[in-house]
Amino acid sequence: MASDDSFHRPTKFPPHVFDSYLGGEDPARLSRMAHDTAAALLARVREDPDPQVVARLISYTDEHGIDAIAELWAQASAKSLPGALWRVYLLRTLIRQDPQGVSLGYQRGAEVSHTIDQVVAGAPVPAGPDEVRELADRILHGLFVGDFAVALDRAAAxxxxxxxxxxxxxxxxxAADHVHPDRPRELTQRALRLTQLADEFAACARLWRRDALD
Incomplete structure (x- = not known):
């Protein structure tokens, strides 16, 4: 991964930037470098999952910023190995930058959802900021040392x-917030983006199980 000094300071971005990362169309022709680096990284770590190496990979964007990952993988297809890795890192960054808001959304979702997603995701309820941060790290950890498809299914849930x-x-x-009139639109847009992201994770999990996630 890139080691330029400009990546040593983590890049902070507000929620609308998260939305723009997920909202863009995937390019028709993808860089071979994205696929090669993703495959090589994953194969090397899964072959010899040194705990210190895995820990550094999980926390990589904390030190170098999300841009360091984006430069390699952000333009890859959503249904590809680099695309899947990029989206998990992006989700982790969102959680770490707004753990309070994400945990509130998770708790409400667990209350109103009538699916097994809460069990699949693996976070307790109530899940506060610390719990959702820990879950994000566990999901990313699972990509490198556990069942890759299961980790993607957890991310989707x-x-x-x-x-x-x-x-x-x-x-x-x-119905109630007249002080922040844009809040409902922002929450709805975020919900749509996360639903899209869940569908992409689930599709990648199916491809991985068929040995077809390139």
Whole structure:
């Protein structure tokens, strides 16, 4: 991964930037470098999962910033190995930058959802900021040393729950919040993006199980 000094300071970005990362169309032709680096990294770590190496990979964006990962993988197809890795790092960054808001969405989603997503995601309820941060790290850890498809399924379930939670919170805000009139729209947009992300994680998990995630 890139080691330029400009990446040593983590890049902070507000929620609308997260939305723009996920909202763009995937390019028709992908850089071979993205696929090669993702495959080589994953194969090397899974062959010899040194705990210190895995820990550094999980926390890589804390030191170098999300841009260091984006430069390699952000333009890859959503249904590809680099695309999947990029989206998990992006989700982790979102959680770490707004753990309070994400945990609120997760808790609401767990309350109103009637699916097994809470069990699949693996976070307790109530899940506070510390719990959702820990879950993000566990999901990323699972990509490198556990069942890759299961880790993606957990990420998908988490995104679905938070998306459902944001939709419910948007309904509440629409009825009651006259101080922040844009809040319902922002929550609804975030819910749509997370639903999209969940679908992409689930698709990648299916491809991985068929040995077809390039």
């Amino acid at each position: 988490f995104c679905r729950l938070v998306g459902v939670g944001y939709t419910s919170l948007a309904d509440d805000a629409d």
